[in-house]
Amino acid sequence: MSLEAGEYIPGYEGKYSVTKDGRVYSHLRGRFLNPSPDNKGYLRVTLCSDGIQKTLKVHRLVAQLFIPNPYCKPEVNHINGDKSDNAIWNLEWCTCSENLKHAFSIGLKKGAKGVFNGRAKLSETDVIDIRNSVGMKLSELSTKYGVSKMQISTIRRENAWRHL
Incomplete structure (x- = not known):
């Protein structure tokens, strides 16, 4: 051939x-x-x-035929992030964790914001209520919404939930 x-x-x-x-x-x-x-x-x-x-x-x-995989990594990463570029110099074997870290590092994936983040404890309505609750103590709001006083403080300063 x-x-x-x-x-x-x-x-x-x-x-x-x-x-x-x-x-x-x-x-x-x-x-x-x-x-x-x-x-x-x-x-x-x-x-x-x-x-x-x-x-x-x-x-x-391409990876199976041309790129050695001595550590038996299960996934193939596109180094430049372009899924249509399947040349050997743009591919590497990786773990799932390595692939995700790479995707975040080059901007292919972005962290989920607000209620779209699976770990969010508050709703957008809760955050708006917290920001509008002038005069209430952090400890009262913390108890009411089930989050830490530090979280209430960062929401009030708009360091958290900035997209609202």
Whole structure:
């Protein structure tokens, strides 16, 4: 097989191969396949062998064929955050935790705010009431809403729930 064609996909030898820049080649059709994005934006291709179709993610194919995984890490991370860039220099094996930390560090994921944060104890109405409760002691509000005095104080100073 030529260098341009890449490496054969295990289970599809002689039928499909993957290049280091993340393109999937069909030896049956004599051309590169056009991958389609899944609902999360990852590119995938549908391969056929003996009448059975299987859809595979391109970034995982590239990683499995070209990137060593000595620590058996389960996930493949796109280093630049671009899910359509499946070249080997943009992929790395990682744990779920490493993948999430990377996504936050490059701005792909942002922390949930307010009631959309699963750990929120207050509603937006509660926060507005706390800010409007002039004259009430922190300890009274803390007891009423079941949060610490420090939390009440940060809400009043608008250091917490800033989006309201």
